[in-house]
Amino acid sequence: MAETADRVRLGGPFFEDFEVGQVFTGAPGLTLTSGHASLHQALTGDRLRLALDAPLCSAVTGREALLAHPNLVCDVAIGQSTEPTQRVRGNLFYRGLVLLKPVFIGDTLRSRTEVVGLRQTRKAAGLVALRILTTNQHDEPVLDFWRCPMIPLRDPDAQTGHADSFDDIPDRVDAQAALPEWDLQAFREHVPGRHLEGLVAGTVWELEGRDTVTAAPELVRLTLNLAAAHSDAGATAHGRRLVYGGHTISIAAAHVTRALPNLVTILAWRGCEHLAPVFEGDVLATEVTLEAIRPGGLVDLRARVRSDVDVLDWRLVGVMA
Numbered sequence: 001m002a003e004t005a006d007r008v009r010l011g012g013p014f015f016e017d018f019e020v021g022q023v024f025t026g027a028p029g030l031t032l033t034s035g036h037a038s039l040h041q042a043l044t045g046d047r048l049r050l051a052l053d054a055p056l057c058s059a060v061t062g063r064e065a066l067l068a069h070p071n072l073v074c075d076v077a078i079g080q081s082t083e084p085t086q087r088v089r090g091n092l093f094y095r096g097l098v099l100l101k102p103v104f105i106g107d108t109l110r111s112r113t114e115v116v117g118l119r120q121t122r123k124a125a126g127l128v129a130l131r132i133l134t135t136n137q138h139d140e141p142v143l144d145f146w147r148c149p150m151i152p153l154r155d156p157d158a159q160t161g162h163a164d165s166f167d168d169i170p171d172r173v174d175a176q177a178a179l180p181e182w183d184l185q186a187f188r189e190h191v192p193g194r195h196l197e198g199l200v201a202g203t204v205w206e207l208e209g210r211d212t213v214t215a216a217p218e219l220v221r222l223t224l225n226l227a228a229a230h231s232d233a234g235a236t237a238h239g240r241r242l243v244y245g246g247h248t249i250s251i252a253a254a255h256v257t258r259a260l261p262n263l264v265t266i267l268a269w270r271g272c273e274h275l276a277p278v279f280e281g282d283v284l285a286t287e288v289t290l291e292a293i294r295p296g297g298l299v300d301l302r303a304r305v306r307s308d309v310d311v312l313d314w315r316l317v318g319v320m321a
Contacts, residue, residue, distance in 0.1 A: 012086025012226070014154035015118075015126035020164070022115040027080035027224055029110040031137075032068050036222060037105060040072045043219050044247065045211060045254035049191065050265060059186045060264070065104035070266040071253045073103045075246040077134040077143050079223030080111035086226045088149040089125060089237065090277065091245050096170040097145035097269035101136070102180050108137040116146070117164035124156035129166050145269070146170075173268040175317040179296050184264065184321035193262050196297050196320040203290045205259035210285045211251050213278060216243045219250075243278040248312050252303040255286035260299075260318070267298070268317040275310045282307040297321060
């Protein structure tokens with residue numbers, strides 16, 4: 001006798017379903033192609049030279065393949081980590097993100113997502129602290145970071161007792177250890193304009209040119225992101241689709257390269273706070289601050305983004321030649 005088929009409802013876990021120590025590895029691996037890079041550039045305005053200029057990239061990195069823009073790598077890793085967070089109401093922060101090894105077009109990314117903390121809030125939801133480790137096709141770690149989505153409860157009146165502190169989630173990164181062994185002298189020789197020696201800590205760039213967020217669901221699909229709030233207005237409390245946080249951050253990255261056209265790469269995020277939701281059609285303006293200059297060409301940068309209100313506070317570590 002044939003077994004009776006079941007009707008299965010798919011939508012991702014509620015907050016009550018999470019346990020510290022759970023690991024999710026079900027997202028497909030993704031081999032980055034020139035198509036991914038082109039669409040990401042079209043949607044976010046990437047201007048990082050090594051991700052655009054093949055001869056320059058080869059001269060500096062010693063590789064024939066183009067560098068994959070660091071924010072494309074991060075966007076894919078975040079997307080791969082949404083298997084357990086399909087019901088997300090919003091992502092509060094990213095912390096301690098380090099690009100451990102450069103990623104190039106043709107590399108394949110796979111991500112492991114672990115639940116490392118749980119805290120119930122008073123809004124019929126809870127915060128889920130996740131640690132994401134992304135590897136390449138050689139099982140080499142290329143990206144490590146934490147993020148914190150807010151997930152609704154199945155029963156709004158449930159009391160889970162989860163009250164973990166997230167104080168141990170780091171906002172300091174060892175970017176120096178991840179500094180690639182590239183030929184920065186070749187970068188200086190090939191690219192005119194201001195390099196590291198022309199920078200002064202404390203400089204603030206206020207960009208007059210703004211960017212309008214468009215095609216938000218396309219970036220969601222490109223990066224394997226399953227969060228319903230980014231593709232279904234009915235899955236949000238706003239009645240409008242939320243723009244994926246990585247989209248906002250990637251536009252901010254493009255603004256950073258307008259302030260620093262000769263930025264070699266982005267190496268780490270010390271922290272990234274989403275201050276308010278972003279919606280399709282919002283117009284984003286960015287203020288970039290050079291907070292510190294460190295050995296090895298490392299620069300501590302802060303990008304503050306606003307539409308009608310402040311929406312993002314991103315602290316990143318870049319490399320200058």
